[in-house]
Each structure stands twice: as C-alpha cells, then as structure tokens.
Amino acid sequence: MWQDSMASGRSSRSKKSHDCLFDGALVNGHSTLNVPNNYDRRQWTDIDASSFAKNTFNPIRTFVEDPDLQPNPEKNVISLSIGDPTIFGNLEPCKEIIDAVQTSLKSMKCHGYIPSVGTRDARRAVARYSSINGLEVDPADVILSCGASHALEMCVLCFCDPGENILIPRPGFSVYKTHAEAVGIETKFYDLDPTKSWQVDLHSLRSAVDNKTRAILVNNPSNPCGSVFSKEHLRDILEVAREFRLPIIADEIYEHFVFSGQTYHPLASLTNEVPIVSCSGLTKRFLVPGWRTGWIIVHDINGALKPIKKGLVALSQKIMGGNALIHGAIESILEKTPQAFFDATVKVVEDNAVLAFNALSSIPGLKPIMPQGAMYMMVGVDLERFKEFPDDTAFCKELFRQESVFCMPGMAFSYPNYFRIVLTVPREMILDACDRVSTFCEEHAKYFS
Ligand SMILES: *Cc1c(COP(=O)(O)O)cnc(C)c1O
Numbered sequence: 001m002w003q004d005s006m007a008s009g010r011s012s013r014s015k016k017s018h019d020c021l022f023d024g025a026l027v028n029g030h031s032t033l034n035v036p037n038n039y040d041r042r043q044w045t046d047i048d049a050s051s052f053a054k055n056t057f058n059p060i061r062t063f064v065e066d067p068d069l070q071p072n073p074e075k076n077v078i079s080l081s082i083g084d085p086t087i088f089g090n091l092e093p094c095k096e097i098i099d100a101v102q103t104s105l106k107s108m109k110c111h112g113y114i115p116s117v118g119t120r121d122a123r124r125a126v127a128r129y130s131s132i133n134g135l136e137v138d139p140a141d142v143i144l145s146c147g148a149s150h151a152l153e154m155c156v157l158c159f160c161d162p163g164e165n166i167l168i169p170r171p172g173f174s175v176y177k178t179h180a181e182a183v184g185i186e187t188k189f190y191d192l193d194p195t196k197s198w199q200v201d202l203h204s205l206r207s208a209v210d211n212k213t214r215a216i217l218v219n220n221p222s223n224p225c226g227s228v229f230s231k232e233h234l235r236d237i238l239e240v241a242r243e244f245r246l247p248i249i250a251d252e253i254y255e256h257f258v259f260s261g262q263t264y265h266p267l268a269s270l271t272n273e274v275p276i277v278s279c280s281g282l283t284k285r286f287l288v289p290g291w292r293t294g295w296i297i298v299h300d301i302n303g304a305l306k307p308i309k310k311g312l313v314a315l316s317q318k319i320m321g322g323n324a325l326i327h328g329a330i331e332s333i334l335e336k337t338p339q340a341f342f343d344a345t346v347k348v349v350e351d352n353a354v355l356a357f358n359a360l361s362s363i364p365g366l367k368p369i370m371p372q373g374a375m376y377m378m379v380g381v382d383l384e385r386f387k388e389f390p391d392d393t394a395f396c397k398e399l400f401r402q403e404s405v406f407c408m409p410g411m412a413f414s415y416p417n418y419f420r421i422v423l424t425v426p427r428e429m430i431l432d433a434c435d436r437v438s439t440f441c442e443e444h445a446k447y448f449s
Pocket residue numbers: 083146147148149150173219222223251253281283284289292293294
C-alpha cells in the first residue's frame with residue numbers, strides 16, 4: 001500500500017502538469033496527493049503543524065522552559081522543580097554502575113542495533129531483578145524502553161483507541177495526559193486524598209469508570225505526592241479493577257524508593273487475577289535519568305494480555321531498539337549495585353523531607369504533606385492569604401522572580417492550590433529555600449486581612 005502510493009505519487013509528479021497540481025489533488029485523473037483543494041501551491045504559506053503536534057502538551061517542561069520565567073539576578077537559583085536527582089552533584093551513580101557501562105563500552109560489542117524489545121541478557125537481568133517471592137517474571141514478558149516515560153507511552157497507546165479513556169490519579173504525573181491526549185485518547189481523573197496521605201479515593205475511582213474505560217493507571221510510590229500505598233490499600237485498588245474487569249498500568253518507577261518503616265509492594269505481587277503491566281527503569285533509583293533506560297513487565301496473570309503483549313512488541317519496533325551500551329551493562333548494574341548505595345540516596349531524601357516539612361509547617365498559609373517515599377513533597381497554599389496571586393502558578397512565578405526558588409505549581413499535576421518541591425537537593429539548599437519561602441510568604445501575606 002505504502003509503496004504503491006509512493007510509487008504512483010512519484011510517477012504522477014514526474015508527469016505533472018502545473019495547473020493540475022495547483023488546482024488541487026487531481027493528478028493523472030485520480031487523487032493521489034490528498035491535499036485540500038484550497039491548498040495554494042504557488043507560494044509558501046504557514047506550514048501548519050499537525051494536530052498530533054498541536055495536541056501534545058507537557059505542562060512541566062512547558063513551565064520550566066518558559067523563557068519569560070526569570071530569577072532574581074541577585075540571588076542564586078535553587079531549583080526544586082525538576083525531578084532530576086543528579087543536578088546538584090550531591091547524588092551520583094556509584095562506582096559499580098559507572099564501571100558496568102565502561103566495561104560495556106570497551107567490550108566493543110555494544111555499538112550496534114539491538115532487538116526492539118531489548119537484548120536477551122538485558123531482558124533476563126530485568127526479569128531477575130523484578131522477581132520476588134511469589135512473583136516470578138519471565139524474560140519473555142520484559143520489554144525494554146527509552147526511559148519509563150516511553151514505557152508508559154507504549155502502554156497507553158496499546159490499551160486505548162482514540163475516544164476511549166484511561167483513569168489517572170489527581171494529583172498525578174503529567175506525562176500520562178500528554179501521551180493520551182496527543183492522539184485523542186481521553187483521560188479521566190480519580191482523586192487522591194491529601195488528608196489520608198494521598199490514598200486513592202476509591203469512590204471517585206469507581207465513579208470514574210465508564211464504558212469507554214480501558215485501564216486504570218496507578219502510580220506507587222507517587223510523583224508528585226511521595227505517597228507509598230500499604231498492602232491493604234493496594235488490595236482495595238485491585239478489587240475495584242477486578243470488579244470492572246479493568247487491567248492496571250502500574251507506574252512503579254519509584255519502586256523500593258521508600259523511607260524508613262515503609263514497605264514497597266509491587267502491585268502484581270498482590271493479585272492472582274488482575275492483569276498488570278508495570279513500568280519502571282534505571283532512571284530514579286540508579287540516579288541516571290539521562291541514560292534513558294526503562295522497561296515494561298507484562299504480568300499476564302490470567303492469559304488476558306496476549307494481544308497487549310503482541311501490541312507492545314509492535315510499538316517497541318517504532319524505534320530501532322534502545323541504548324545498546326546500557327543494555328550491555330544492565331546485568332551488572334542490576335546485580336552489583338550495593339544496597340548501601342540505595343540506602344544512602346533514600347536517607348538524603350528522607351532527611352530533606354523532615355527538614356522541609358518542619359520548616360514549611362511553621363509558615364502561616366502553607367501546609368506541607370509529609371511523604372513516605374519517592375523524591376517529592378506537595379505543599380498546600382492557602383491563596384486566601386496571598387490574595388494578590390490568582391493561582392498557584394502565579395505564586396510560583398513570583399517566588400522565582402523574587403527569591404530565585406523554583407517550585408512546580410500544582411496545576412502542572414492538575415491539582416491547584418499546591419506546589420511541589422523536589423527533595424534531592426543538598427541539605428543547605430533545602431534549608432535556604434525554606435527560609436526564602438518563609439520571607440516571601442511573610443511579605444505577601446501583608447495583604448491578608
Ligand atoms: C521520572 C518519572 C517517570 C519517567 O522516567 P524516565 O525514565 O525518565 O522516562 C515516569 N513516571 C514518573 C511518576 C516519574 O516521576
């Protein structure tokens with residue numbers, strides 16, 4: 001088909017009569033060009049972007065890459081906005097991780113294309129890494145991707161056609177919406193409850209389901225909330241999925257990234273019925289977001305996901321495979337990275353969470369919500385107190401302009417009246433940032449009567 005139309009397009013063009021082409025799509029008696037009749041081919045006009053491109057919107061990137069957003073030149077910038085733990089140099093991948101890639105590079109075997117779903121060794125290593133008691137992962141059920149966001153994109157595109165929908169958390173990571181809405185897949189929110197450590201409001205989850213719903217997306221531990229769901233709560237969510245026979249897309253990129261006293265439970269380990277595709281990767285836990293290596297694990301518990309597995313393989317073939325260098329290293333990375341490395345990272349984040357929580361709790365008008373894991377904290381803003389700001393975005397912009405502290409407005413997570421801070425920065429910076437936020441809030445609360 002494709003070749004046919006290319007060929008006929010080419011031959012038509014070589015024989016084209018100018019007038020024919022300018023007037024529209026009629027070439028050699030049949031319309032091969034498929035352009036609107038009013039398309040003026042005699043001059044350059046605006047070359048319009050596709051609706052796919054125009055409907056693609058990533059609120060986080062749009063906000064941080066806004067050229068109008070300028071800090072106070074007299075104060076150093078403290079960026080608490082982007083979830084990249086490597087920015088400040090206080091958190092770095094350990095020697096085992098670096099050595100693994102060096103070995104991979106020098107082996108001279110990792111320069112070429114690799115299979116779209118990942119190399120055999122990489123799939124086996126991810127399967128082993130993701131297997132726990134009672135949850136044995138088969139390498140054949142692993143598909144590697146270019147980061148977890150690519151994994152999520154494939155999942156969203158695989159479950160839904162345009163006009164159908166997935167249920168996503170509010171507040172939630174914006175990329176789910178970005179992937180879906182670009183192609184006309186709808187997203188419907190279910191709510192997380194800030195008064196219950198951001199647990200899912202199960203009533204809102206149930207009522208969001210309609211006859212076009214194809215999957216529920218669950219993000220645990222959560223960005224932006226830093227919440228970690230208990231086993232019991234995850235079972236409640238699974239029960240809703242079972243009730244409506246809905247598969248779950250589990251965004252588990254923060255797997256194991258939980259504070260002391262908390263336990264991470266892979267969703268798939270808690271059900272022997274609900275089909276789950278789980279997305280994760282090296283990005284956050286191994287502190288290498290720029291290496292763009294993630295994966296999907298298809299937990300086809302009851303055999304219902306065969307077509308999805310096939311679909312995901314097809315979608316993985318859109319690009320010519322992942323990063324060969326990292327695939328060559330991933331077995332070593334996953335097996336040799338010491339637990340002490342992970343523990344040290346989580347400790348930095350947890351200590352910062354406690355510091356920031358205490359500091360921000362004492363500021364009238366702010367209400368931080370203590371996280372249990374991941375790398376973030378949501379902070380409520382009582383805009384009644386800061387009346388000059390119409391919304392959280394205006395609050396964050398002015399905070400940046402005045403104090404050079406960069407926070408992500410809640411609206412980027414579809415959750416107004418909050419902002420999110422990143423907890424991976426050096427300790428002094430978190431303290432400095434909280435001081436500046438305090439100064440800012442004091443000054444702007446003067447309009448509060
Ligand atoms: C960072 C993040 C991702 C994406 O990770 P990449 O591997 O960099 O694509 C996915 N989901 C959540 C919730 C994240 O915070």
